[in-house]
Amino acid sequence: NFIKPEQFPYHSPTGFVYDSGDYEAAMRKALGIANYEALREEQKAAREEGRLIGLGLASFTEVVGAGGSNEYDILGLKMFDSAELRIHPTGKAILKLGVRSQGQGHETTFAQIVAEELGIPVGDIKVVEGDTDNTPYGLGTYASRSTPVAGAATAVISRMLREKARKIAAHLMEASPDDLEWEPGKFSVAGSPDKFVTIQDIAFAAYTNMPEDTEYGLEGVHYYDPPNMTYPFGTYVVVVEVDPETGVWKVDRMVAVDDCGVRINPMIVEGQIQGGLTEGFAAAAMQWITFDEDGNCIGSNFMDYLVPTAWETPRFELDETVTPSPHHPIGAKGVGESATVGSPAAYVNAVIDALAHLGVRNIDMPLLPDRVWSAIQDAKNR
Known part of the structure; x- marks a missing residue:
């Protein structure tokens, strides 16, 4: 159900006008880099050994570049x-x-x-x-x-x-x-x-x-005064392995294909994407704000509300497609938040996929080990 390249500019039912995109190309590239079909075979073989491997995908677009004075x-x-x-x-x-x-x-x-x-x-x-x-x-x-x-x-x-x-x-x-x-x-x-x-x-x-x-x-x-917003997009593929005894999961691969139009400085863009993928992992895996019965925040410091260090941060495989914005003077789109928008779903989908054959369909973020372990136990006891 992707919007086709020839349908741009695309007028959405909510009034937004998507400037440009080739969503299928980004997905094909991400799946090709990840070698998706081979990963599915590897997953099947791993399950026979009792190992839980999961593949998660997320395709996204984001509205950025606020915004034209005629609308905003x-x-x-x-x-x-x-x-x-x-x-x-x-x-x-x-x-x-x-x-x-x-x-x-x-x-x-x-x-x-x-x-x-x-x-x-x-x-x-x-x-x-x-x-x-x-x-x-x-x-x-x-x-x-x-x-x-x-x-x-x-x-x-x-x-x-x-x-x-x-x-x-x-x-x-x-x-x-x-x-x-x-x-x-x-x-x-x-x-x-x-x-x-x-x-x-x-x-x-x-x-x-x-x-x-x-x-x-x-x-x-x-x-x-921009005539329209810009719409960066991409597809992310995540491979995880879940320990069924503890609920701990680790990221084996994270393939990220982003399209932010023309890249002015590729190194800076990649740095922004890596930062966003790291924060997306943090949101999916560990960041949880808790409150006591009186409404006081318990996780009020970085000992409780965790930020990934280099030890926890996965390795990222980055690539790109380039679909220039037709209304920007140099064809560029924003990219600062793209990876944070697109990646949490990919991480979560990978963990759910690892447990799908057990009947697990959802685990609320963050996917803390005890939540994952409980989901496994609940599925076994059904």
Whole structure:
């Protein structure tokens, strides 16, 4: 019942418009990496030996990138976001954003967007966030919206400055702007590739040698109001083994295929996915808030409410499909929460699958060993 690629943009009954996707491709890739059919044979053989192996699948999509002002607001505040870009006479740049990194790597990712659009080296781009006295207005970082909204604003303002740079380059080379060709970092005259000016030449001229009808400087701000949300998606496959004597279960494999559109920085994206898969495992396996009869929280610290260490965290096998968002300037979608959304169901489904032949159909999260053990005993005693 997947939405087919040709059905996008897909208008859901609840009014959401899914931008793009190829859900079947992500599932096929995940099943292929996991070698699903062979795992089923391995599971069958293990059961004959009394071992409980389970396979869990979860396919998901998530609505991220809040959100277009025609549909969404917070107490009347519209949910656009901003990017202010200034290129100094030296050719170096400063980018100021309305969002704030919480460890997602904005300083790298957003500098890469500017570098890609203007050809300025990443090391020559300073990114400033989190100072409302010095940065443009924005609603900040939440709902996996930084790249879908502020990233789009960064791409758009970069392109706006590139068009102004085209006019300056034409002035410097005494050519028509329409006769210029752009490649990262420079404009050249069509048919005369040896006649060119660099973005650094243009930046200096923006403060010293401008056309008469053009305002000095090479800077601007853009407020990006997204026309739609973005919809990252993926398929996860988990293999677990359950100890029938104790209810303890361990993850043997976790295959995660994510599609967040165009990846600006693959390493940062993979880091976000690994973090989400770890927290998804924590939610599925160990995180449980308990209260006494008076309503007081008992698990009020990290001795009771557990966070996985490197010892407990499974090994992840990551891969991707790429389905660009058609309305984002660079085709990117959000990814910060995807793995946390999709993975708990995959872990739980794997444990339930390991016990399905016993008649177990559900165990509430978290799947603590005593809960798993009790489910096994209840099934045996039916």
